[in-house]
Amino acid sequence: MNGLIENTRNGALQRNLLRKMLQSKVFKFGEFQLKSGQISPIYIDLRECFGYPDLLMLISEALSKLIDSSSVEYSGVVGVPYAALPYASVAAGQFLKKPLLITRKEAKSYGTKKLIEGLYKQGDQVILIEDVVTTGGSILDVVRVLKDEGLVAKDVYCILDREQGGREKLQEAGVTLHSLLNMESVLTFLLSTGSIDENQWNGIVNALNLKYSQPVRLNISGEIEDLNKLPYVDAGRTSLKDKENLTESPLNKKILSIMRKKKSNLCLAIDYTTSEQVLQLAERAGPFVIAIKVHADAITDFNEDFTQKLTTLANDMDFVIFEDRKFADTGNTTQLQLRGIQKIASWADVVTAHAIQGNDSISGVFREFIADPAYRLSGVLLIAQLSTKGSLTALNGYTEEVAQIANENRDVISGFIAQTRVSNFSDLLNWTPGVNLDVKSDSAGQQWRGVDEAIDIQQNDIVIVGRGVTSSNEPVQQLKRYRQTAWDALVKNEPADN
Numbered sequence: 377m378n379g380l381i382e383n384t385r386n387g388a389l390q391r392n393l394l395r396k397m398l399q400s401k402v403f404k405f406g407e408f409q410l411k412s413g414q415i416s417p418i419y420i421d422l423r424e425c426f427g428y429p430d431l432l433m434l435i436s437e438a439l440s441k442l443i444d445s446s447s448v449e450y451s452g453v454v455g456v457p458y459a460a461l462p463y464a465s466v467a468a469g470q471f472l473k474k475p476l477l478i479t480r481k482e483a484k485s486y487g488t489k490k491l492i493e494g495l496y497k498q499g500d501q502v503i504l505i506e507d508v509v510t511t512g513g514s515i516l517d518v519v520r521v522l523k524d525e526g527l528v529a530k531d532v533y534c535i536l537d538r539e540q541g542g543r544e545k546l547q548e549a550g551v552t553l554h555s556l557l558n559m560e561s562v563l564t565f566l567l568s569t570g571s572i573d574e575n576q577w578n579g580i581v582n583a584l585n586l587k588y589s590q591p592v593r594l595n596i597s598g599e600i601e602d603l604n605k606l607p608y609v610d611a612g613r614t615s616l617k618d619k620e621n622l623t624e625s626p627l628n629k630k631i632l633s634i635m636r637k638k639k640s641n642l643c644l645a646i647d648y649t650t651s652e653q654v655l656q657l658a659e660r661a662g663p664f665v666i667a668i669k670v671h672a673d674a675i676t677d678f679n680e681d682f683t684q685k686l687t688t689l690a691n692d693m694d695f696v697i698f699e700d701r702k703f704a705d706t707g708n709t710t711q712l713q714l715r716g717i718q719k720i721a722s723w724a725d726v727v728t729a730h731a732i733q734g735n736d737s738i739s740g741v742f743r744e745f746i747a748d749p750a751y752r753l754s755g756v757l758l759i760a761q762l763s764t765k766g767s768l769t770a771l772n773g774y775t776e777e778v779a780q781i782a783n784e785n786r787d788v789i790s791g792f793i794a795q796t797r798v799s800n801f802s803d804l805l806n807w808t809p810g811v812n813l814d815v816k817s818d819s820a821g822q823q824w825r826g827v828d829e830a831i832d833i834q835q836n837d838i839v840i841v842g843r844g845v846t847s848s849n850e851p852v853q854q855l856k857r858y859r860q861t862a863w864d865a866l867v868k869n870e871p872a873d874n
């Protein structure tokens with residue numbers, strides 16, 4: 377029930393699922409005779425859901441998130457025939473990346489004569505996917521077939537638990553039911569969005585013999601939410617001190633200590649085009665920021681004198697130098713570029729890299745530079761999500777793959793450029809651009825949002841602010857404003873020792 381109001385991706389998936397079901401007319405209102413003979417004012421026909429491709433995808437994604445969050449070990453996914461097969465296929469193949477198994481109702485009279493199709497071996501633990509659970513009878517039939525073949529099946533995931541005794545019956549047989557929705561969440565959603573009134577609520581509760589005493593109204597809008605605006609993972613908050621102890625990245629050790637000392641999680645993006653302008657603002661910004669981000673190739677008079685002055689400022693004023701180079705080539709080319717005309721590895725503490733070229737061209741290459749004391753470079757941020765409208769980083773699965781590369785190389789990859797938290801490892805820091813307290817977009821595709829959304833809801837750690845400061849006539853005033861707002865949003869959810 378609480379999932380319906382949770383400010384998390386799982387909560388939003390649940391709400392969107394109900395919104396789409398409502399739009400797709402899966403909930404039918406009228407007078408319907410149920411199997412029990414009783415008359416119900418509602419009929420929920422989940423068999424219609426896979427007729428709508430977006431609903432099929434949404435349900436499969438939500439089931440996959442439910443499966444992931446239950447931390448159950450399994451080697452295959454079984455769809456309960458027939459209605460759950462589309463969801464099991466999409467969930468297994470697209471989201472969970474696990475083998476799909478199906479059970480037959482009747483053994484074939486020819487060929488292998490198997491009752492279970494797919495790849496498995498005796499002793500494998502599998503999970504089941506079902507669409508609606510009423511009594512649990514069809515699930516138990518499938519569990520019996522699986523057991524007879526030597527498979528272990530102890531967990532079943534369904535879209536809707538009708539709360540008609542199925543959960544208890546399954547529990548008696550040693551099977552745990554995990555459901556995306558139950559009748560209570562469906563009725564609460566319908567009532568809260570004005571789709572049914574209290575009379576209808578009472579009628580449904582009576583017809584289905586449900587044991588609820590009072591209808592609950594929640595603050596839920598009927599609007600479809602943009603799932604990309606929500607964290608990819610619902611990671612618990614970790615204090616900065618704990619992150620500092622936990623991190624394997626030399627860059628993060630330094631940054632987390634600066635953050636706590638300066639009480640700042642602000643990175644200033646100085647996209648000026650002359651070295652003098654950049655240095656002047658860097659000097660004024662020094663006391664308020666933990667990092668200064670530049671695009672060296674946008675500075676028209678870039679030279680070694682500039683990098684020397686910038687590194688002196690950084691050392692004296694305790695901030696890190698961030699070159700936003702976005703490397704994206706083969707490992708060999710990246711090595712050449714790091715040492716090339718701009719000698720990036722010699723003056724930048726941290727650089728950005730895309731992940732499009734794959735892990736073999738990323739982690740090993742940067743590890744070599746980070747381990748070598750001749751270079752200043754001590755960390756890399758992977759581009760997990762871009763802030764621009766229509767960015768291809770939103771393509772299904774891309775961000776998750778980037779997070780995976782970082783998860784496996786936390787000594788080198790110190791975090792992400794992202795819009796929302798993308799990894800469960802809290803020591804990987806989320807740096808987020810696209811922040812402006814006063815404006816929502818520019819004319820070149822940039823999308824901005826406020827600090828509360830970026831830090832509090834989307835669970836980022838560090839905000840990258842550019843024109844919010846650099847276009848202002850009073851940059852120092854803006855720096856103080858962004859520093860305070862971002863820091864307040866960060867420490868709001870943290871233990872007092874920060």
Ligand SMILES: O=C(O)c1cc(=O)[nH]c(=O)n1[C@@H]1O[C@H](COP(=O)(O)O)[C@@H](O)[C@H]1O
Nearest residue numbers: 645761762763764793809810822841842843
């Ligand atoms: O890699 C980045 O820093 C970056 C990624 C992204 O998705 N969006 C984004 O705006 N940036 C950079 O962050 C800075 C944002 O500056 P403003 O748009 O002026 O606030 C610019 O330097 C961008 O190049």
